[in-house]
Amino acid sequence: MTAQDTALAYFRAWTGKDFDKAMTYIADDIVCDAPPGRIEGAEAFRAFMGPFAGTVEDSALLAAFGDDTTAVLVYDTKTALVPSAPGAEYVTVQDGRITHMRIIFDRAPFEAARARASRD
Amino acid sequence: MTAQDTALAYFRAWTGKDFDKAMTYIADDIVCDAPPGRIEGAEAFRAFMGPFAGTVEDSALLAAFGDDTTAVLVYDTKTALVPSAPGAEYVTVQDGRITHMRIIFDRAPFEAARARASRD
Numbered sequence: 449m450t451a452q453d454t455a456l457a458y459f460r461a462w463t464g465k466d467f468d469k470a471m472t473y474i475a476d477d478i479v480c481d482a483p484p485g486r487i488e489g490a491e492a493f494r495a496f497m498g499p500f501a502g503t504v505e506d507s508a509l510l511a512a513f514g515d516d517t518t519a520v521l522v523y524d525t526k527t528a529l530v531p532s533a534p535g536a537e538y539v540t541v542q543d544g545r546i547t548h549m550r551i552i553f554d555r556a557p558f559e560a561a562r563a564r565a566s567r568d
Numbered sequence: 569m570t571a572q573d574t575a576l577a578y579f580r581a582w583t584g585k586d587f588d589k590a591m592t593y594i595a596d597d598i599v600c601d602a603p604p605g606r607i608e609g610a611e612a613f614r615a616f617m618g619p620f621a622g623t624v625e626d627s628a629l630l631a632a633f634g635d636d637t638t639a640v641l642v643y644d645t646k647t648a649l650v651p652s653a654p655g656a657e658y659v660t661v662q663d664g665r666i667t668h669m670r671i672i673f674d675r676a677p678f679e680a681a682r683a684r685a686s687r688d
Contacts, residue, residue, distance in 0.1 A: 481654075483674040510670065511640050511658045513633030520631050520640050522658045522670065534601075536656030536672045538631045538642045550630065550642065552656045554603040555676035 451541035452514030455521050458546060459537075463507040463525070467498050475545040482551045493549075503527040510534070517541060529561040571661035572634030575641050578666060579657075583627040583645070587618050595665040602671045623647040630654070637661060649681040 449457070454473055461470035471494055480487040480496070487496050506526040513520050517540055524534045535553040539546045569577070574593055581590035591614055600607040600616070607616050626646040633640050637660055644654045655673040659666045 483676065511638060513635075513640055515633075518631060520633055520642060520656075522640060522656060522672070534670065534672050536640075536642060536658070538656070550654065552642070552654050552672050553674065554672065555674050556603065556679060559676060 449544055450514055450519075451517055451539065452512055452519040454541045454544055454546065455514065455519040455537065455539050456509075456512060458539075459507075459509065459521055459523065462497065462501040463504055463523075465501070465504075467494070467501050470497075470501070473544070473546055475542065475547040478545075478547060478549065480549040480551060482549075483553060483555050500527075503529065529565075530557040533557065569664055570634055570639075571637055571659065572632055572639040574661045574664055574666060575634065575639040575657065575659050576629075576632060578659075579627075579629065579641055579643065582617065582621040583624055583643075585621070585624075587614070587621050590617075590621070593664070593666055595662065595667040598665075598667060598669065600669045600671060602669075603673060603675050620647075623649065649685075650677040653677065 458470050458473035474490050474493055476490045478490055478493050480493050487493055504525050504527055508524045510524060511522040520538045522536045524532055527533055533553060538550040540548040578590050578593035594610050594613055596610045598610055598613050600613050607613055624645050624647055628644045631642040640658045642656045644652055647653055653673060658670040660668040
């Protein structure tokens with residue numbers, strides 16, 4: 449499997465509601481640089497991404513590129529809170545598992561949706 | 569020039585404080601899907617990206633990939649308001665100019681910085 453294959457397998461699993469399978473592509477000592485800050489280790493990564501993955505109603509892969517050790521995915525997601533939440537992931541893969549992930553998305557619409565919900 | 573070459577030339581120009589040069593890589597009828605919504609046309613694009621580019625103090629290219637017509641860049645920027653503001657751009661290029669750009673970044677730290685500034 450190339451780095452891109454691993455990134456795509458992870459993407460298909462988490463957008464396909466199989467987060468246990470998604471985690472099989474995540475290294476135990478993953479370092480994830482995400483909008484809220486750095487997340488270290490598979491357990492913390494699951495606590496960060498798992499709840500979001502559970503809210504995804506639909507997704508579309510927009511772009512996928514990679515080389516021997518790294519890959520980039522760009523995608524859009526539809527969630528209960530936010531109808532279009534695009535994201536980009538830049539991953540480093542070793543032995544079929546993602547050891548580093550830089551994930552980029554806009555927290556603003558999620559914060560706005562939570563603020564609306566707390567007012568209701 | 570490949571699509572990636574064009575994306576990189578645009579990136580180097582705007583992070584290098586030469587936004588006039590950056591605009592030479594932007595199609596007149598560019599469509600840009602950005603966190604605030606869709607931006608259409610070079611003039612609106614300049615109004616959106618130019619002010620942000622002017623605040624960039626430092627930048628680092630993290631990843632660049634492409635094929636015949638598309639490219640993806642992942643980068644980090646340091647701005648006066650936000651010390652680390654990573655972004656991803658997925659672009660389509662025709663005849664050496666970017667005709668479509670999907671740009672992904674987190675607006676939350678910018679909104680927080682503006683809120684702090686308005687309280688001071």
